[in-house]
Each structure stands twice: as C-alpha cells, then as structure tokens.
Amino acid sequence: MKYEVIAIGAGMAGIIAACAARDKGKKVLVLSKGQGCTNMTSGTVDVLGYQPWEQQRCLTNIKDNVQRLIKKKADHPYSKIGYKFLEESLEYFLNTASEMGLEYKGDGKRNFLLVTSYGFVRPTALVPTSMAGGDVRNEGECLVIGMEGLLDFSPKMVADGANRFREKMGIKGKWVNGGLINLGLSRTKRSNPLAIAKWLDKEENFNYLVRELKLLISGHGMGKETAIVLPAVLGSKYQQDLTAKLSIKLQHPVFEIPVGQLTVPGYRLNNMLIDSAAKKGADIQLGTPVLEVKTTKETMTVTIDAPGKPVVYSCEKLILATGGVFGGGILKDRKGYEETAIGLPVATGGNKNTNSMGLLNREEQPYSLAGVAVNKDLQPSVLYKDFNKYGQVAIVGASLAGYDAAVEKSGLGVALATGYAAGTLAGYHYNQGERRCYNEASC
Numbered sequence: 001m002k003y004e005v006i007a008i009g010a011g012m013a014g015i016i017a018a019c020a021a022r023d024k025g026k027k028v029l030v031l032s033k034g035q036g037c038t039n040m041t042s043g044t045v046d047v048l049g050y051q052p053w054e055q056q057r058c059l060t061n062i063k064d065n066v067q068r069l070i071k072k073k074a075d076h077p078y079s080k081i082g083y084k085f086l087e088e089s090l091e092y093f094l095n096t097a098s099e100m101g102l103e104y105k106g107d108g109k110r111n112f113l114l115v116t117s118y119g120f121v122r123p124t125a126l127v128p129t130s131m132a133g134g135d136v137r138n139e140g141e142c143l144v145i146g147m148e149g150l151l152d153f154s155p156k157m158v159a160d161g162a163n164r165f166r167e168k169m170g171i172k173g174k175w176v177n178g179g180l181i182n183l184g185l186s187r188t189k190r191s192n193p194l195a196i197a198k199w200l201d202k203e204e205n206f207n208y209l210v211r212e213l214k215l216l217i218s219g220h221g222m223g224k225e226t227a228i229v230l231p232a233v234l235g236s237k238y239q240q241d242l243t244a245k246l247s248i249k250l251q252h253p254v255f256e257i258p259v260g261q262l263t264v265p266g267y268r269l270n271n272m273l274i275d276s277a278a279k280k281g282a283d284i285q286l287g288t289p290v291l292e293v294k295t296t297k298e299t300m301t302v303t304i305d306a307p308g309k310p311v312v313y314s315c316e317k318l319i320l321a322t323g324g325v326f327g328g329g330i331l332k333d334r335k336g337y338e339e340t341a342i343g344l345p346v347a348t349g350g351n352k353n354t355n356s357m358g359l360l361n362r363e364e365q366p367y368s369l370a371g372v373a374v375n376k377d378l379q380p381s382v383l384y385k386d387f388n389k390y391g392q393v394a395i396v397g398a399s400l401a402g403y404d405a406a407v408e409k410s411g412l413g414v415a416l417a418t419g420y421a422a423g424t425l426a427g428y429h430y431n432q433g434e435r436r437c438y439n440e441a442s443c
C-alpha cells in the first residue's frame with residue numbers, strides 16, 4: 001500500500017511527526033514494534049533542565065539557555081532545527097493536548113521546579129495541570145499524603161526534599177508529612193500505581209478516597225489554603241481531571257507527584273498522543289517490527305513482520321523515530337552500535353568511555369549520545385554517493401546523535417520539536433513557495 005509519509009516509531013517523536021504531516025493533508029502511516037518511552041516518563045515535557053557543559057546548575061530560564069546551547073553546540077538537535085521550530089512545537093503540543101482534553105501548563109520559556117517522589121527537585125517545561133501546583137517555589141503549606149502498600153512514594157522523603165530546597169531559597173511555608181491512607185486494596189493492586197488509578201476511575205472508589213482523605217486531613221487541623229499532595233494515581237483516563245474534582249470535594253488545592261518508572265501521567269500522555277494521531281486520520285500499526293527498509297531517490301519501501309506473511313508499504317517521505325538505546329532504535333553489542341530499522345551509521349560520543357559512576361555523577365554517556373548524525377534538514381549525514389538514497393529520510397527524537405537527554409533533561413522536548421519539524425516539512429515540501437528547510441536562518 002502507498003503512503004505519502006511513513007513514521008517508524010510510536011513515541012513522542014513519531015506520533016507528533018504523524019500529527020503534523022496529517023495537518024498538512026498527507027496520507028500518513030505510523031509503524032512501530034512497540035510502545036515508545038512516553039509511558040516511562042513522568043508525563044512532563046523536559047526541554048532543557050541543564051546545560052551539557054554545566055551539569056550542576058539547574059536552569060530556570062529555558063529560552064536564553066536554548067539559545068546559548070544552539071550557539072555553542074552545532075551538532076545538537078535544537079541547533080539543527082533552530083529555536084523558532086522548538087517554540088512552535090511547544091505551542092502545537094499545548095493545543096493538541098488541550099483539544100484532546102488533557103490540559104498542560106507552561107510557556108516553554110521558564111522551567112517549573114517539581115519535587116520527585118524521592119524528594120529531589122527537577123526542572124521541566126510543560127506540566128499536566130494535575131501537577132502544576134507542585135512548583136517547590138510556591139509559598140504556603142502542603143500536606144503530603146501517601147498510600148499504604150504503594151512503593152516509591154514516601155511522604156516523608158517528599159516533604160523533607162521540598163523543605164531542604166525551600167529553606168535554602170528562603171521560601172515561606174512548610175511541606176508536612178501527612179502519613180498514609182489505607183484504600184483497602186489487595187497487595188498486588190496497592191503496589192501498582194496504574195492499577196490504583198484504574199480502580200479510582202470508578203465513582204464509588206473515588207468517593208471512598210474522598211472520605212478517607214477528609215478524615216486524615218481533619219486530624220492534621222490544616223487551613224483551607226493548605227495544598228494536598230498525593231501520588232499520581234488520580235484516574236487513568238487523560239480526559240478526566242480527578243485532581244480538580246478532588247480539590248472541589250476537599251476544598252483544598254490538590255496536586256499529584258508521579259510514582260516509579262511506569263507512571264500514570266506518562267500513561268495518560270502516551271494514550272493522548274496515540275488517540276490524537278488516530279483522530280487526525282493517521283493509520284497506526286503497533287506491534288509490527290520493521291524487517292527491511294529500501295530507499296531510492298524517488299521512493300522507499302518498508303517491509304514489516306505481519307501475522308502470516310511480511311507486508312510491504314511504500315512512501316515518498318520516511319521519518320525514522322525509533323528512539324535511542326532505550327527505545328530499541330539503537331542496539332549496542334560487543335561489536336558496537338547498530339541502527340535497527342535502516343542500518344544507518346551510528347555516531348557515538350567520541351572517545352568517551354561508559355562510566356558506571358557517571359550514571360550517578362550525571363556525566364554524558366556514550367550509549368545516550370549514540371545516534372544518527374544529521375545535516376541541517378535532519379537528513380542522515382552519509383557519504384555523498386549515498387545522499388540520493390537517503391535524501392527523503394528524516395531522523396527525529398532519540399534516534400538523533402549529539403545530545404544526552406538524561407543529562408540535559410531534554411528528552412520529550414527534543415522528540416517533540418524534531419518530530420514536529422520533520423512532520424511539518426514533510427507536508428511543506430509538496431507546496432510550492434513554502435518553507436523548505438528546518439532552520440530558516442540557513443534556508
């Protein structure tokens with residue numbers, strides 16, 4: 001079957017690329033062997049939390065710092081597409097999420113500073129409304145409440161972490177450890193944030209939570225202005241905001257903090273993205289590993305492993321959004337790195353060695369830096385003789401070389417901005433007279 005644009009990968013980068021290309025009227029297919037990393041994220045979009053060369057200084061001003069980064073690191077994905085595309089992509093995301101019923105806060109110019117469930121403070125740019133009240137710089141008191149059996153959320157660690165930061169900054173008001181409530185769930189259910197969230201989707205269970213919380217809060221004798229902080233398990237559906245509903249019932253501001261590695265806000269964000277691409281009319285096939293990609297100057301074919309026999313799709317533009325080592329787009333074995341879908345050359349972090357201590361020290365890691373090097377149009381930087389072959393391929397998201405998302409705290413931001421740029425341009429290319437390259441300054 002023929003498509004105008006095929007995106008391989010169903011993470012933030014592939015899905016946003018598909019949405020943007022659909023907005024330009026293109027016939028789009030998303031093929032992916034599995035879910036993207038979005039499910040693992042806290043559901044917040046990091047754009048730039050630290051400069052790669054200044055890893056101890058947490059950034060609050062995003063705009064100036066992205067512009068500094070662009071000037072200093074020509075190989076960074078933001079330098080390839082330019083600041084304007086990043087700005088446009090953030091607005092595009094906010095509108096897309098809002099249209100789908102999942103509200104986000106943030107202007108993309110300044111970071112929120114949120115407390116993690118382990119009591120660390122982390123910078124991030126766009127935040128679901130359910131978490132936005134949790135900026136650690138906000139004045140006033142908070143009561144942090146955990147749930148019995150729910151691991152990875154200790155109200156004491158959260159409150160202590162917030163207070164350490166606030167004391168250093170001279171911010172008024174304390175975060176208080178409010179203890180645990182018991183929802184009466186089975187052992188397996190109460191240790192799984194998503195299982196609790198699905199349980200709370202039911203009206204009667206939500207009302208049970210309200211009753212338990214009212215009892216506990218009244219025992220602490222807090223004023224109405226005290227915010228209630230809960231683990232992020234308040235409903236699994238992205239279209240409903242149980243935090244707002246709870247806030248009305250309790251007559252206190254309420255916000256949530258993500259728990260563990262498969263977070264509920266990440267799950268909500270992932271579902272919203274997939275639904276949005278489907279609603280815009282993109283065809284989506286999950287669970288389909290790519291067996292082979294053939295590229296020529298005019299057309300490309302993608303063969304997938306479908307039940308029964310392999311199926312071949314052809315397209316005019318191919319967007320490679322297979323992620324890095326974490327997403328399965330890049331494999332590392334004893335022989336070296338491999339790009340798994342097309343077999344493109346992988347650029348690594350120069351002579352850097354993997355440093356196990358570096359994982360804790362926040363050093364850039366070779367396996368994070370590994371990716372496909374690109375030119376200013378996100379086309380793979382390959383030998384001149386191969387250029388025609390790959391001229392209609394764009395590389396986006398964590399498949400790109402030149403940055404370490406974990407160190408910079410830029411993961412979903414880079415995926416969003418480059419996916420949006422590639423999808424938009426895949427549409428523009430066909431319309432005479434419109435923007436033809438990513439970085440307008442070099443058009």
Ligand SMILES: Cc1cc2nc3c(=O)[nH]c(=O)nc-3n(C[C@H](O)[C@H](O)[C@H](O)COP(=O)(O)OP(=O)(O)OC[C@H]3O[C@@H](n4cnc5c(N)ncnc54)[C@H](O)[C@@H]3O)c2cc1C
Pocket residue numbers: 008009010011012013014031032033034035036037038040041042043044045046047261288289290321322323324326327328329330340341396397398399405409410411412413415
């Ligand atoms: C534990 C963890 C927590 C994180 N938390 C945050 C956070 O809170 N905020 C933030 O901004 N960033 C966070 N990040 C970083 C962020 O998740 C990634 O940078 C981002 O999701 C990358 O998006 P992507 O679309 O490029 O790739 P991915 O999301 O990895 O998607 C890759 C897609 O390609 C598919 N695929 C791979 N190979 C093939 C193939 N050969 N054939 C077909 N399909 C293929 C995969 O199945 C998947 O669907 C976190 C990362 C991790 C690991």
